[in-house]
Amino acid sequence: MSDTQPENLPATSAAGDAQTPAAEVVDQREGMFGVRGTGDTSGFGGLRRQVALPGSTPKPYGSWFDGATDRLEGLVGDGAIEKVVVDRNELTLHIKREDLVEVCRHLRDDEALRFEFCSGVSGVHYPNETDRELHAVYHLLSITHNRRIRLEVSCPDADPHIPSVVSVYPANDWHERETWDFFGIIFDGHPALTRIQMPDDWPGHPQRKDYPLGGIDVEYKGAVIPPPDTRRSYN
Amino acid sequence: MTTTDPYATTRDTTEGKVFTVTGQDWDSVVAGLGDEPEERVVVNMGPQHPSTHGVLRLILELEGETVTEARCGIGYLHTGIEKNMEFRSWVQGVTFCTRMDYLSPFYNEAAYSLAVERLLGIEDQIPEKANVMRVLLMELNRISSHLVAIATGGMEIGALTVMTIGFREREMTLDLFELITGLRMNHAFIRPGGVAQDLPPGALDKIREYITWMNKHLPEYAELCNANPIFKARLQNVGYLDLAGCMALGISGPPVRSTGYALDLRKSQPYCGYETYDFDVPTWDSSDSYGRFRVRLQEMHESLKIVEQCADRLAKMEGEPVMVADKKIGWPSQLAVGTDGMGNSLDHIKHIMGESMEALIHHFKLVTEGFRVPAGQAYVALESPRGELGCHLVSDGGTKPYRAHFRDPSFANLQAMPIMCEGAQVADVIVAVASLDPVMGGVDR
Numbered sequence: 253m254s255d256t257q258p259e260n261l262p263a264t265s266a267a268g269d270a271q272t273p274a275a276e277v278v279d280q281r282e283g284m285f286g287v288r289g290t291g292d293t294s295g296f297g298g299l300r301r302q303v304a305l306p307g308s309t310p311k312p313y314g315s316w317f318d319g320a321t322d323r324l325e326g327l328v329g330d331g332a333i334e335k336v337v338v339d340r341n342e343l344t345l346h347i348k349r350e351d352l353v354e355v356c357r358h359l360r361d362d363e364a365l366r367f368e369f370c371s372g373v374s375g376v377h378y379p380n381e382t383d384r385e386l387h388a389v390y391h392l393l394s395i396t397h398n399r400r401i402r403l404e405v406s407c408p409d410a411d412p413h414i415p416s417v418v419s420v421y422p423a424n425d426w427h428e429r430e431t432w433d434f435f436g437i438i439f440d441g442h443p444a445l446t447r448i449q450m451p452d453d454w455p456g457h458p459q460r461k462d463y464p465l466g467g468i469d470v471e472y473k474g475a476v477i478p479p480p481d482t483r484r485s486y487n
Numbered sequence: 488m489t490t491t492d493p494y495a496t497t498r499d500t501t502e503g504k505v506f507t508v509t510g511q512d513w514d515s516v517v518a519g520l521g522d523e524p525e526e527r528v529v530v531n532m533g534p535q536h537p538s539t540h541g542v543l544r545l546i547l548e549l550e551g552e553t554v555t556e557a558r559c560g561i562g563y564l565h566t567g568i569e570k571n572m573e574f575r576s577w578v579q580g581v582t583f584c585t586r587m588d589y590l591s592p593f594y595n596e597a598a599y600s601l602a603v604e605r606l607l608g609i610e611d612q613i614p615e616k617a618n619v620m621r622v623l624l625m626e627l628n629r630i631s632s633h634l635v636a637i638a639t640g641g642m643e644i645g646a647l648t649v650m651t652i653g654f655r656e657r658e659m660t661l662d663l664f665e666l667i668t669g670l671r672m673n674h675a676f677i678r679p680g681g682v683a684q685d686l687p688p689g690a691l692d693k694i695r696e697y698i699t700w701m702n703k704h705l706p707e708y709a710e711l712c713n714a715n716p717i718f719k720a721r722l723q724n725v726g727y728l729d730l731a732g733c734m735a736l737g738i739s740g741p742p743v744r745s746t747g748y749a750l751d752l753r754k755s756q757p758y759c760g761y762e763t764y765d766f767d768v769p770t771w772d773s774s775d776s777y778g779r780f781r782v783r784l785q786e787m788h789e790s791l792k793i794v795e796q797c798a799d800r801l802a803k804m805e806g807e808p809v810m811v812a813d814k815k816i817g818w819p820s821q822l823a824v825g826t827d828g829m830g831n832s833l834d835h836i837k838h839i840m841g842e843s844m845e846a847l848i849h850h851f852k853l854v855t856e857g858f859r860v861p862a863g864q865a866y867v868a869l870e871s872p873r874g875e876l877g878c879h880l881v882s883d884g885g886t887k888p889y890r891a892h893f894r895d896p897s898f899a900n901l902q903a904m905p906i907m908c909e910g911a912q913v914a915d916v917i918v919a920v921a922s923l924d925p926v927m928g929g930v931d932r
Contacts, residue, residue: 423737
C-alpha cells in the first residue's frame with residue numbers, strides 16, 4: 253500500500269476525467285475480526301488499514317461543476333467553500349458552518365444555480381476525525397437545471413452546533429430534527445429542535461458510532477449466537 | 488365531581504384546567520367544565536387509530552369541529568433499520584431496507600442497490616435483463632401501492648366498494664410478486680449487481696393475463712369515483728397545497744403532480760433505462776385531494792403501459808443473465824432453489840464440496856465476509872409511488888455500509904399535514920392525510 257493512494261480507493265475518480273482525488277484519511281484500523289485486548293490467534297494482528305475518503309479535487313471539475321462552483325464562489329466570497337470533491341460524477345461542496353445559511357440562500361435564489369428543492373439533511377459520524385467528528389450532509393436538487401449537489405458541513409463533537417437552514421428550506425424542519433435526534437448535532441435557529449423518532453426522554457443519540465447497536469445472545473440447541481455488533485467483523 | 492375519577496383525571500396547568508379523558512365517563516368532564524366552558528379541545532388522533540395509515544399520531548387542537556392547529560407525532564414504528572444496516576454486509580442491507588416502506592419494497596431495494604452500484608462503479612455493467620426486470624417489478628409495485636392508497640382512502644370516507652375492489656386487484660399484483668420473487672412483500676429481490684433470480688417459467692403468461700385483467704378492471708375505479716358526487720364533495724378543495732408550498736416543504740410525487748407540475752424523476756433523471764419506455768406523466772391542476780386521487784388513478788394506467796413494454800422485451804431475452812458478470816459481486820446473491828425449497832443449488836454444493844478447493848474458499852469468503860466497496864459516498868434518488876426516494880450511502884472501503892440513510896418521501900411529505908389541515912374540519916384531516924399516502928414504515932424506518 254502506498255502512502256498517497258490507499259488500496260481501497262479506485263485508481264481514478266468515477267468522474268471519468270482521470271483525476272485522482274488526494275485521499276483524505278479519516279481513520280486507522282488494526283487487526284482483523286474485531287479482536288481487542290487478547291492474544292491474537294487470528295494471525296491478522298499486524299494488519300493495518302487506512303480508511304480514506306476521496307479528497308479535494310483540483311480544477312477543472314468537468315461538466316457543469318465548474319460553472320456552478322465559480323458562480324457560488326463569486327457570490328459568497330473566498331473561504332466559504334472549504335473543499336470541492338468530485339467523485340463518481342457527484343459534486344460535493346464542503347462548506348464552513350458559519351457560511352452555510354448564506355450559501356444555501358444563494359444556491360436557492362441565484363438564477364444560474366436555483367437549487368429550489370432540498371432533499372433533506374442527514375448526519376455521518378467520523379469519531380476519529382479530530383475536530384470534524386460530526387458531518388451534516390445536505391442534498392439539493394435544481395429542478396430548473398436538472399442538477400444535484402451535495403453540501404457537507406462538519407463540526408467538532410465538543411461544539412456540535414451547525415446553523416439551521418429551515419429559514420431557507422422549510423423542508424429541512426423534520427430532517428434537522430432527525431439529525432439532532434440521531435447524531436446530537438444542534439441546529440441553531442431551528443424553530444423547535446426536539447426529538448422526532450426516539451422518545452422525548454431518550455438518552456443518547458443512536459446513530460453515532462459510539463452508541464452500541466444492542467441486542468442479546470440468541471441460544472438455539474445449546475449454540476449461542478451473539479448480537480450483530482459483537483460478532484466477528486472484518487475491519 | 489370526584490378528583491379520583493379513574494377515567495377523567497384533571498390537573499391544573501398554567502393554561503388552565505386540563506382533563507385527560509381515557510374513556511367512558513364523560514359526565515364528570517362536562518360537569519367539571521363549569522358555567523363558561525372553554526371550547527378548545529386538544530385531541531390525540533392515534534397512534535392507534537384505523538384512519539391514520541399505521542401508527543401515526545395526529546395532535547389536533549379543535550374549536551368545535553374546526554381544526555385550529557395540527558401536528559404530527561411520529562416515531563412509533565422506528566426500528567433502527569439504518570443503524571442495523573451498518574452491521575451487515577452490503578448484500579444483506581437489501582433485506583433490511585426492503586422493510587422500510589412496506590407498500591413499495593422494490594423501490595427501497597432499487598434505491599439501495601443503485602447507490603451500491605454507483606459506489607462500486609458498475610452502473611453501466613448491469614445486464615439489460617436485470618434492468619428490465621427491475622422496471623417491471625417497480626411498475627407493478629407502483630400499481631399495488633396506488634391501489635392501497637386509493638382503497639384505504641376510499642374506505643376512510645365510507646366508500647367500501649373501492650376498498651374491496653382495490654384489495655382484489657392488489658392481490659393479483661401480489662400473486663405476481665410471489666410467482667416472480669417467492670414472496671408477497673419484503674422480497675429482497677433487487678440486489679446490488681442485478682436481481683436475485685431469473686423469471687420463473689410461465690411468468691410472462693401470467694403477466695399478460697394480469698395486464699388483460701387490469702385493463703378490464705382499472706376503469707371500474709374511474710366509474711365508481713370520478714364523477715361520484717359524494718366522493719367529489721369529500722375530496723375536492725380538501726387538503727389544498729399549491730406548487731409554491733410543495734417546493735418550500737420538499738414535497739414530491741402525486742401531491743406535486745396534482746398542482747399541474749409534471750415533476751417525475753423517471754423523466755428528468757432516468758435510471759434503469761426508463762428513458763427507453765413510452766409513458767406519460769399524468770398531472771391534475773386542482774392541488775387538492777381529488778387531484779391526487781386522479782393522478783394516482785392515471786399513473787396506474789401508465790404503469791400498466793410500462794409493464795406491457797417490459798413483458799414484450801423480456802419475451803426476447805430468455806436465458807440472458809440477470810446479475811453482473813463479476814462473480815465477486817454476483818455470488819452472494821446468486822442462489823438457486825434446491826430440493827428443500829431454498830439455498831444453493833445442488834450443482835453448486837457439489838462443485839464447492841467435491842471438485843474445487845478454490846471455489847470453496849471463495850464461497851466461504853464471500854458468504855461470511857462479503858465484498859468490499861471502495862470508499863466514498865453516493866446519493867441516488869428515484870421516483871417511488873410517493874415521491875423522491877433517496878438513498879445516501881457512505882462507504883469506508885469495508886464490507887459493510889459505513890452509513891446508510893434513506894430520504895423517504897412519506898417522511899418529507901408528512902410535513903405538509905399541518906398546512907393542509909389547519910382551518911379545516913376534523914373529517915377533512917382523514918382525507919388530507921390519506922391523499923398524502925404516508926406509510927409509517929418509511930416515515931420512521
